[in-house]
Amino acid sequence: MGHWGVPVEQSGLQATRAAAPPWVSPLGGEMPRPPASDVLGVIDLGTNNCRMLIARPEGDSFRVVDSFSRITRLGEGLASSGRLCLAAEERTLDALKRCAEKMARRQVSASRLVATEACRRASNGLEFLARVATETGLVLECIPAMEEARLALTGCARLLLPHKRWALIFDIGGGSTELLWVRQGEVGLPAVEAFATLPLGVVTVAEDCGGGDMGRRTYDQVVSHVTALLQPFDQNAGIGQRIAEGTAQMLGTSGTVTTLAGLHLGLPRYDRTVVDGLAMSFEAINRVSHSLAAMTHRQRIEQPCIGVQRADLVLAGCAILEAICQMWPIGTLTVADRGLREGMLIDLVEATSRQRASSSSPPPCVP
Numbered sequence: 001m002g003h004w005g006v007p008v009e010q011s012g013l014q015a016t017r018a019a020a021p022p023w024v025s026p027l028g029g030e031m032p033r034p035p036a037s038d039v040l041g042v043i044d045l046g047t048n049n050c051r052m053l054i055a056r057p058e059g060d061s062f063r064v065v066d067s068f069s070r071i072t073r074l075g076e077g078l079a080s081s082g083r084l085c086l087a088a089e090e091r092t093l094d095a096l097k098r099c100a101e102k103m104a105r106r107q108v109s110a111s112r113l114v115a116t117e118a119c120r121r122a123s124n125g126l127e128f129l130a131r132v133a134t135e136t137g138l139v140l141e142c143i144p145a146m147e148e149a150r151l152a153l154t155g156c157a158r159l160l161l162p163h164k165r166w167a168l169i170f171d172i173g174g175g176s177t178e179l180l181w182v183r184q185g186e187v188g189l190p191a192v193e194a195f196a197t198l199p200l201g202v203v204t205v206a207e208d209c210g211g212g213d214m215g216r217r218t219y220d221q222v223v224s225h226v227t228a229l230l231q232p233f234d235q236n237a238g239i240g241q242r243i244a245e246g247t248a249q250m251l252g253t254s255g256t257v258t259t260l261a262g263l264h265l266g267l268p269r270y271d272r273t274v275v276d277g278l279a280m281s282f283e284a285i286n287r288v289s290h291s292l293a294a295m296t297h298r299q300r301i302e303q304p305c306i307g308v309q310r311a312d313l314v315l316a317g318c319a320i321l322e323a324i325c326q327m328w329p330i331g332t333l334t335v336a337d338r339g340l341r342e343g344m345l346i347d348l349v350e351a352t353s354r355q356r357a358s359s360s361s362p363p364p365c366v367p
Contacts, residue, residue, distance in 0.1 A: 038352050039065070041108035042344040043099055045140060047075035047118040047174025047203050048313070049255075050095040053341045054106050057349045066106055070095040071309045075118035075175045079204045084122045093135055100136045110352070112344045113140045116148050117175035117201065145197035148340060149178040155342030156253050157189055159277050159334055164249040166242045168328055171339060172254040172320050174203040174313075179230075179324075181237040194237035198229050202256065205316035214315045219293055222316070226323035234327055243330055250328065253336035255310070256317030260288045261335045262305035270305045276337035282325050285333065289318035 040062065044051045051069045055062040072092040077085050103111065119125035119142045126142060133139050143151075152171045160167050167190065169180040177198040182190035200208075209218050234240060242248040261275045264284050292300060293315055300311040325333070 038110065039106055039108045040345055040348045040352070041103045041106070041111040041113075042341050042348070043096070043111075043113040043138070043140065044340045044344075045074065045092070045096070045113075045115040045119070047078070047116070047176075047201060048073055049174065050074075050092055050099070051341055052099045052102065053345060054103065054108060055345050057352050060349065060353070062345050062349050066102055068095075068099055068102060070098075073174075073203065075121075075203050077207070078118055078122055078175065079207050082122065083124050084118065084128050089128055089131070093132065096132055096136045096138055100138050110348055112348060113138055114143045114148075114151075114340070114344070115140045116143065116340075117145070117173060120145070121175060121199075145176065145178055146195055149180050149195055149197070150192070151343030151347070152178065152253055152339040153180055153182065153192070153343065154189065154346050155339045155344075156251060156336040159251060159336050159338075160184060160190065161249050161334070164247060166239075166248040167251060168239060168248060168330070169251045169253070170324060172252070172256045172317050173201040175199075175201045176204075177201055177320060179233060181233075181239060194233065196230075196233040198226070200226070200229075200320070202313040202316040202320070205320065206313050209316070214293070214319070216293065219315065219319050222319035223323045223326065226320050227327055230323060230327045239328055243328060248328075248330055249334065250324075250330045250332070251334045251336055252321070252324075253339035254317070256314070256321055257333065257335050258337045259305050259310065259314060260285060260318070260321070263288050263292075263303060268304055272337045275335055278335040280333050280335055282329070282331055282333065285321065285325060289322060292318060 038057050039054060040057065041052065041054045048071060049069060050072045052067060053064055054066040055064045072088065072095050074084060074088050074092045076088045115125070115129060119129060119140075122128070129140050129142060149171070153169055156169065162184070165184055167182050167184065169182060171178045177200060179196045179198070180192055181194040183193050184190045205222060209222065214222070239248065257280075258270075258272075258275050261278050261280055262270045264280060265274060265278075267274070292303075295303075297311055300306050300314060301308045306314055
């Protein structure tokens with residue numbers, strides 16, 4: 001099935017939170033220590049979406065004051081060509097210009113701006129980011145898959161159940177799917193015991209299958225192929241044993257799981273406040289997924305939590321999710337409408353706190 005033969009990147013390691021990035025302005029370059037009225041900005045440029053959050057620190061968390069999200073499909077055609085196409089670049093540049101305007105208007109004092117799988121994979125990915133810097137003033141870093149997964153874990157860790165020792169966390173993206181197997185301790189961020197990134201996501205699978213209207217046979221082939229890719233990660237991490245012991249939980253952070261949650265709840269329009277943190281049974285996931293597979297493209301467009309921009313991608317996400325649920329039959333999925341952007345904000349909030357503590361400390365005594 002085309003590019004799906006790319007091997008899965010895996011890592012078994014004890015990961016700790018990476019050092020927070022230096023204070024940077026939205027236009028790049030280090031800044032002086034942030035002022036008292038900190039305004040933090042983050043951008044996540046993915047294969048399918050361009051997303052931004054602007055927030056103010058509140059204690060050890062933050063309060064969002066502005067946001068932006070647009071489907072730009074930066075990775076359109078990438079799987080076949082290996083390059084970002086000009087039309088996708090133009091759509092994405094337009095979205096990033098909007099982000100730059102919002103960040104300037106809000107007087108963002110510190111930021112982190114990242115690009116993920118599309119720019120990692122494209123032969124002209126770094127060339128495009130240089131163009132972004134020239135035309136928008138935004139300096140984006142192309143982060144590795146492990147850093148992307150760490151940030152997603154940071155962003156959604158507060159949804160983990162404290163009485164479960166182990167957790168499988170996944171993020172189905174546009175161009176890749178990241179998986180983390182983590183062990184919870186009594187304090188601090190969970191320790192990453194194993195990590196994998198699969199070279200497929202909703203955009204790459206949909207394009208490889210000829211579009212969004214998969215027949216049942218094609219859908220089942222995707223499920224089988226993804227399941228085969230997941231097996232080495234399962235065996236190396238020993239996840240099955242923990243599931244049998246009842247000590248494992250599953251948490252998903254992606255547009256696929258939040259969309260299915262919204263449909264499951266019968267929402268007339270998507271509502272993050274009732275979706276984030278929802279416990280969704282595997283039976284409910286299968287019921288909604290198979291219902292969508294039986295619809296026409298027009299019927300999927302008419303669904304209130306899907307719309308025209310996601311209608312051709314949702315079945316690809318459902319197939320990837322079904323493979324994950326089949327491989328690890330935990331029975332319940334915690335839905336997270338939070339992830340990489342929130343993880344970056346938490347990092348920035350902690351850096352703010354450290355900066356303030358450092359500035360308020362008395363100078364050392366000199367004998």
